[in-house]
Amino acid sequence: MTCNEIISQLQAMSSEKHKANVIKLGIPEENSIGVSTTEIRALAKKIEKSQDLAYELWQSGYHEARLLAVLLFDKKKTTLEEVDTLMSDVVSWDLCDHLCKNLIVKMKDFDQLITLWITSQHTYKKRGAFTLMASAAIHQKDITAETLDAYLALIQEHSQDEQDHVKKSVSWALREIGKHDFDTNEKALLLAHNLKENGNKAQVWIGKDAIKELENLVKVPGRTRLISADSKMGRE
The missing domain is CATH 1.25.40 (Serine Threonine Protein Phosphatase 5, Tetratricopeptide repeat)
Structure with a gap:
């Protein structure tokens, strides 16, 4: 799956209830899709780990895409400097x-x-x-x-x-x-x-x-x- 396909799937899974919860966390509405962490974990199991894909999802700016990206990073291929940069976002x-x-x-x-x-x-x-x-x-x-x-x-x-x-x-x-x-x-x-x-x-x-x-x-x-x-x- 490509980054755009995954984001489209996340958008198809969205609910106004979960989107409201995300916004309450301080995430701007334009960066909120509205998908539960449970659903994101289930989706991650269907996608092979990929540094490139994880970075694309992270750079999309969507909160849920970033939650998914974390599950797709390979810990053996990710450096401490890289996660320090991620945490800055x-x-x-x-x-x-x-x-x-x-x-x-x-x-x-x-x-x-x-x-x-x-x-x-x-x-x-x-x-x-x-x-x-x-x-x-x-x-x-x-x-x-x-x-x-x-x-x-x-x-x-x-x-x-x-x-x-x-x-x-x-x-x-x-x-x-x-x-x-x-x-x-x-x-x-x-x-x-x-x-x-x-x-x-x-x-x-x-x-x-x-x-x-x-x-x-x-x-x-x-x-x-x-x-x-x-x-x-x-x-x-």
């Missing part, structure tokens, strides 16, 4: 997280972008740094205690940003790191309480938000990570 939290979770965190040496982006003035690069921490904590089976400690140190140092889309990603990273095991949970809780007691307005919010979940985690047989006690009750 991002203007919504959902595309930021989609790009981080479905492509960047699967790439070799993605941690370099955490270090690069965590001091960025670009809202979604900064959010991306914390989204990558959360994604790594969730999905990397061999993540080390040293890496998680380094993430906690970065959160302590770089969590002052008061933008909603940034501070929410900081809380998410802190909570996911704290679900690794009880030792890491204790460290995450200590940091959350420190932010709550000694931080600026954003850090106080992050600490309070994280504590609500971090204080309510349990170990469940067959699960490597801790889960919410409320979730455990729902499973029984």
Whole structure:
């Protein structure tokens, strides 16, 4: 399928409901088609990965085409410099997280972008740094205690940003790191309480938000990570 054929298919799949949701994210109406992420994932499975096609879709400017493009990039053929350029185009939290979770965190040496982006003035690069921490904590089976400690140190140092889309990603990273095991949970809780007691307005919010979940985690047989006690009750 060509880029134009794919966009035509996306337009045929569109609904006003989904288009309204996309516009609420801050995407200009002219860049919104109105297709759910579930439908985009289903379409991606029918298309062979292609760097050229993915770039064409991205350059179209359509939000949904960019979501699809992320799923068509080959992580082995994509460089950190290229995804840094892609993130420069991002203007919504959902595309930021989609790009981080479905492509960047699967790439070799993605941690370099955490270090690069965590001091960025670009809202979604900064959010991306914390989204990558959360994604790594969730999905990397061999993540080390040293890496998680380094993430906690970065959160302590770089969590002052008061933008909603940034501070929410900081809380998410802190909570996911704290679900690794009880030792890491204790460290995450200590940091959350420190932010709550000694931080600026954003850090106080992050600490309070994280504590609500971090204080309510349990170990469940067959699960490597801790889960919410409320979730455990729902499973029984």
